[in-house]
Amino acid sequence: MNPYALAEQAGRELTDHLGGPFDAAVVLGSGWAEVADDLGDVEASVAAETITGFHPPTVLGHGGSLSAVAVGSRRVLVMAGRVHLYEGHSPAEAVHGVRSAVAAGCPTVVLTNAAGGMNPEHGVGQPVLISDHINLTGLSPLSGPAPPDGYAVRFTDLTDLYAERIRTAVRRADPTLAEGVYAGLVGPHFETPAEIAMLRGMGADLVGMSTVLEAIAVRHMGAEVAGVSLVTNAAAGMGGALDHQEVLDAGQAAQGRVAEVLRTLVASL
């Protein structure tokens, strides 16, 4: 099955299991998974791997459930258990979740992640709105056969990828929220200090191993994208040594703040 047909099938299953319609999808990244319980009332939930094309999670800190959550007046599809390129997945697999969410009718997809901080103004534990990205994976979810009839051509305009409309509304609701450019790499190793110096020179503020391909796939399907990184550590060479547990611990410590930011974001859509 082509990836679009697979996502359409999964979208139907999501609606069957969780009910529709949805006002948005929120993809929870490393360190964000536990936020699901703080966002609002969980109306329905399904294990991710029971839906066509979804994989069971393999990364510590990535749960594997898909839930319909009432966040304020909005009904949100919360997706915990993203799959990454570094697990050996293809770009099509890495974006299957968000394509399915759009196929299920989500007009907006909010992507969250854990990131290394490269901007000294962004502290550990701080959520930062993504203003733009630099895709350094060398990959695109749109490479391969042309999208089937009914889909936009693959030459997608990424000029306003992280929708200015949403960012303006979020900043108005919470003027303390910082913004930054996210550099997406394949990983799973962390970067060298020389690579971090290069990324800073490129204009990136945040570095991580997800999000960029999903943002492209969502935009291509005609839905809006918003993104928020949680700075879980100072990037390589800008603080101490790095380890995955530190990333998870920082996520844990920032739960209250990240839930608040997500609620503000969803209310601003």
Ligand code: HPA
């Ligand atoms: N680099 C890449 N990905 C990350 C980092 C980092 O420092 N922290 C959390 N995810």
